[in-house]
Amino acid sequence: MLTPLPHIMVEPLVRSALLEDLGLGGDLTTNAIVPADTEATMSLVARQEGVIAGLDVAALAFKLMDPRIAFEPVHHDGSHVASGATIAIVRGPARALLTAERVALNFLCHLSGVASATAAVVAAVRGHKAQIVCIRKTTPGLRALEKYAVRAGGGSNHRFGLDDAVLIKDNHIAIAGDIRTAIALAKAGTGHMVKIEVEVDTLDQLEIALATGVDAVLLDNMSVEQLSRAVAMVDGRVITEASGRVTAATAPAIAATGVDLISIGWLTHSAPILDIGLDSE
Structure with missing residues (x-):
């Protein structure tokens, strides 16, 4: 309920x-x-x-x-x-x-x-394990309501705010210098209850993230072929999240790669x- x-x-x-x-x-x-x-x-x-x-x-x-x-x-x-x-x-x-x-x-x-x-x-990804999740691209002031509406539609919620979990994105990596350093700093700067996810754009970056140790990987704007290879590389060790211009038409092929989550910003900011x-x- x-x-x-x-x-x-x-x-x-x-x-x-x-x-x-x-x-x-x-x-x-x-x-x-x-x-x-x-x-x-x-x-x-x-x-x-x-x-x-x-x-x-x-x-x-x-x-x-x-x-x-x-x-x-x-x-x-x-x-x-x-x-x-x-x-x-x-x-x-x-x-x-x-x-x-x-x-x-x-x-x-x-x-x-x-x-x-x-x-x-x-409905488009029914039959696959992938969950549809919303992110922080919400109308200012209405985040709780919009994320509730996503749940009403059968979806799930990503972070509610910056204090939910660590999500290392491209700009964090650029300022830190590299993925390894960014992950190390995140681990040193947060408590043991905080999960860490890192955004990767390439399979090489994914390999480094897996070797360094994280809880989840955000596979950003990857092709379906790349996503399939990424899921195989992960092999169930961490949560996999696909993101980037997803629609009801493209979601089934993305879900078929075996990713755990498909995150979509427009559900809350442009529906x-x-x-x-x-x-x-």
Whole structure:
């Protein structure tokens, strides 16, 4: 089961988004047109097929505007829904429903888009052992939500931040002087619980990394042929991660090489939204 994010992590993000939208004058349109005592029932409806993520976030947007709003989910995060499916029903003061609408939909559409994109790639590599993982290429401030959406789509998470693990990349190696030195410095500068991964661009670099000793290798922008040879060289000794311009179309061939992980940045920074609307009943 997908574990929802704690309220304390989500509430500040939703509150900030509502305050940004309300500005200093509040909802001028709704307040001028809709009587204060009007009640309404509305449905969140998928305009296209996809995977849902962010229902708790959407619910919070409505409830922060008015705690009297009832939010009744029809589906749950991680559900695959058809176009036209009702995702949730909201009932309560009409003013609050309309004022919170855009913020609720902004979160729900974006996170469902991330989940849907992830699910498509996960489906593409089904039958292989490779896990689809997201990285740190996230929208500033929304990392926890976007990584949650990846999990809703059946993917897994890479590092959440710089303090999760050591990932030695090309610039670290360039400044250190070489891979051996960079790995040695990382081992000396971190505790025994910290895992170390190193990015390699060539099989020669991979050979050095394996000889020096790391926990994982990031096989960056390698061809399918190179990836197959790299997996054979590793022979299960460390975790193998493939990265670099991966799509749902190219992922199956990459997964077939036997890599453990396929990391994809665009899942969080460029996934198209899933079109969801709020319809009055």
